[in-house]
Amino acid sequence: MKADIKSMNQEELGGFLISLGEKPFRAKQLYPWLHKKHAESFEEMTDISNKLKEKLINSCEFTVLKQVSVQQSRQDGTRKYLFALPDGNMVESVLMRYKHGNSVCISSQAGCRMGCRFCASTLDGLVRNLTPSEMLDQVYRIWRDIGERVSHVVVMGMGEPLDNYENLLKFIRLLSDENGSSISQRNLTVSTCGIVPNMRKLAEERLQITLALSLHGATQEKRQALMPIAKKYEIHQVVEACKYYFQKTGRRITFEYNLLGGENDKDEDARQLGALISGMNCHVNLIPVNPIRERDYVQPDKDTVLNFKNKLEKYGINVTIRREMGRDIDGACGQLRKRFSERQGEG
Numbered sequence: 001m002k003a004d005i006k007s008m009n010q011e012e013l014g015g016f017l018i019s020l021g022e023k024p025f026r027a028k029q030l031y032p033w034l035h036k037k038h039a040e041s042f043e044e045m046t047d048i049s050n051k052l053k054e055k056l057i058n059s060c061e062f063t064v065l066k067q068v069s070v071q072q073s074r075q076d077g078t079r080k081y082l083f084a085l086p087d088g089n090m091v092e093s094v095l096m097r098y099k100h101g102n103s104v105c106i107s108s109q110a111g112c113r114m115g116c117r118f119c120a121s122t123l124d125g126l127v128r129n130l131t132p133s134e135m136l137d138q139v140y141r142i143w144r145d146i147g148e149r150v151s152h153v154v155v156m157g158m159g160e161p162l163d164n165y166e167n168l169l170k171f172i173r174l175l176s177d178e179n180g181s182s183i184s185q186r187n188l189t190v191s192t193c194g195i196v197p198n199m200r201k202l203a204e205e206r207l208q209i210t211l212a213l214s215l216h217g218a219t220q221e222k223r224q225a226l227m228p229i230a231k232k233y234e235i236h237q238v239v240e241a242c243k244y245y246f247q248k249t250g251r252r253i254t255f256e257y258n259l260l261g262g263e264n265d266k267d268e269d270a271r272q273l274g275a276l277i278s279g280m281n282c283h284v285n286l287i288p289v290n291p292i293r294e295r296d297y298v299q300p301d302k303d304t305v306l307n308f309k310n311k312l313e314k315y316g317i318n319v320t321i322r323r324e325m326g327r328d329i330d331g332a333c334g335q336l337r338k339r340f341s342e343r344q345g346e347g
């Protein structure tokens with residue numbers, strides 16, 4: 001396989017150029033074209049000689065995702081993209097516009113093997129991990145598409161990022177590199193279903209990113225009914241790993257809790273959740289579930305959501321209710337891709 005040039009850091013790029021018989025300082029020229037100006041082809045790179053361009057075209061893979069479709073919300077400007085990877089697999093990414101800046105939600109895998117009951121991305125299993133360049137390019141294509149800086153990135157799209165650990169780490173380092181797009185690690189959030197050994201490993205990497213933990217149930221029993229991975233990593237182990245992450249990084253944990261009507265939205269659930277995490281330096285994000293066609297989960301009504309929030313706040317916990325973005329264009333994560341592949345199958 002050819003070398004994937006957009007997955008290389010500046011040092012690796014230098015080494016690669018040497019292997020082509022070039023001077024390593026050319027990396028200083030090439031790297032910003034890839035990671036700062038988000039070039040779509042070598043042709044664009046005006047200060048690179050034709051001879052070098054030709055060598056590069058012959059010797060490496062230049063990963064650029066193809067925009068298959070984009071839908072824009074009339075309510076809040078949210079844009080939902082479907083991108084084709086070089087091998088034709090599809091992933092979804094979302095742009096959300098906030099007062100504090102443009103935030104992009106990216107996918108880390110094509111499909112997913114975690115099997116969470118309420119999630120559309122996992123219905124057809126895992127196809128493959130994304131490379132660092134494929135994760136980066138979701139951000140880069142959107143950046144170019146809107147002609148504005150992307151300031152925040154969340155890895156909350158399709159896939160389990162900690163199931164693609166090495167590529168994720170490379171992605172984080174490239175994205176936050178000051179010679180590249182220079183997105184602050186403090187503006188980067190990685191969401192996990194709770195793969196404990198990799199959460200602990202991540203805590204040791206000297207990063208400043210936010211870790212979000214998908215909790216969804218406040219007891220072992222409830223959680224494992226929704227998330228098969230919970231059978232492997234018990235709820236208290238997961239919470240311990242979150243505490244360890246805070247200890248090591250000083251970064252406050254975000255707990256995500258999908259509210260599923262009648263399943264995990266009762267007073268008792270709020271009490272159990274409060275008891276589980278009270279005293280931790282954390283934040284809870286309540287997310288009324290986005291129902292998918294393949295399952296019967298429903299959103300709780302507004303009063304139930306507010307009541308749940310109030311109960312939780314009694315434990316001194318900081319709670320927000322996720323503002324629904326792009327409700328009019330929606331379909332939950334993974335639905336766009338699934339619909340598309342179903343249409344292809346029909347066609």
Ligand code: SAH
Nearest residue numbers: 119156159160191192193214256289290332
């Ligand atoms: N695998 C990672 C990241 C991708 S999922 C994780 O589990 O965190 C990102 C978030 O979207 C998770 O909190 C997940 O529970 C949530 N999610 C998945 N399907 C959803 C749905 N139908 N409605 C609301 N949230 C959903």
